[in-house]
Amino acid sequence: MSDQSRQQALNLLDSQFGITGNQFYLLDLIPLAEMLWIDGKNQTEEINLVYEFAINHIAELSSHVEGEELLSESEINDFMQRFVHTRPSKELLSALRKLANSVIFQHQDEQQNEQRKQRIIDFCIDIASAAVTQYPYERHDRFIDEEKQLLSELMRTLNINSDSKIG
Numbered sequence: 001m002s003d004q005s006r007q008q009a010l011n012l013l014d015s016q017f018g019i020t021g022n023q024f025y026l027l028d029l030i031p032l033a034e035m036l037w038i039d040g041k042n043q044t045e046e047i048n049l050v051y052e053f054a055i056n057h058i059a060e061l062s063s064h065v066e067g068e069e070l071l072s073e074s075e076i077n078d079f080m081q082r083f084v085h086t087r088p089s090k091e092l093l094s095a096l097r098k099l100a101n102s103v104i105f106q107h108q109d110e111q112q113n114e115q116r117k118q119r120i121i122d123f124c125i126d127i128a129s130a131a132v133t134q135y136p137y138e139r140h141d142r143f144i145d146e147e148k149q150l151l152s153e154l155m156r157t158l159n160i161n162s163d164s165k166i167g
Contacts, residue, residue: 009103017096018082022071026079027100028057028120031154033083034093035124038146042084043131050084053123101157117158124154 013019019027032053036046054076061070082088105113128147143151 006103006106009099013096013099013103017092017099019096021075023075023079024100024103025058025061025070026054026076027096027104028116029054029079029083030093030097030100031120031158032123032127033088034090034097034150034154035127035147036084037087037090037093038128038150039144040087041131042087045130046127047084049123049127049130051080053119054080097154097157105158117160120158121151121154121160124151 010024013024013027029050032050036042036050058071058076062068083093105116128143128151
């Protein structure tokens with residue numbers, strides 16, 4: 001992606017979706033928010049997993065900027081409130097994921113991009129399995145159909161092929 005098209009995507013994220021300032025660094029969380037909300041509920045363990053991912057993600061990013069503050073506490077809290085604690089529309093999350101995918105995996109090291117994608121998928125699987133909608137459940141019902149469908153869609157969006165490691 002060229003610098004100009006990246007800047008256009010960032011401008012669109014700001015003007016159309018309200019992703020302001022350095023919040024674009026949190027776009028890796030959008031697929032996790034999608035998985036969290038796919039069953040209509042944000043359950044405690046699912047929220048905890050999103051926070052765990054966010055803390056690790058921010059720490060990793062911060063290690064590359066030598067102590068410079070990437071995101072303010074307010075920016076992080078606003079993002080989490082908007083996408084994790086308050087239910088956004090399915091359409092908003094899907095549109096953000098597709099746009100974000102063209103912005104967030106731009107590291108020159110392709111292996112690092114692939115590791116980030118796999119970490120997102122791994123956490124999505126953890127979120128899907130963290131809470132079930134009803135007990136007892138049948139052998140193939142630990143994940144609801146919507147979670148299975150979303151996981152397939154996420155893998156297509158992230159361009160993860162079926163030969164990739166999962167879990």
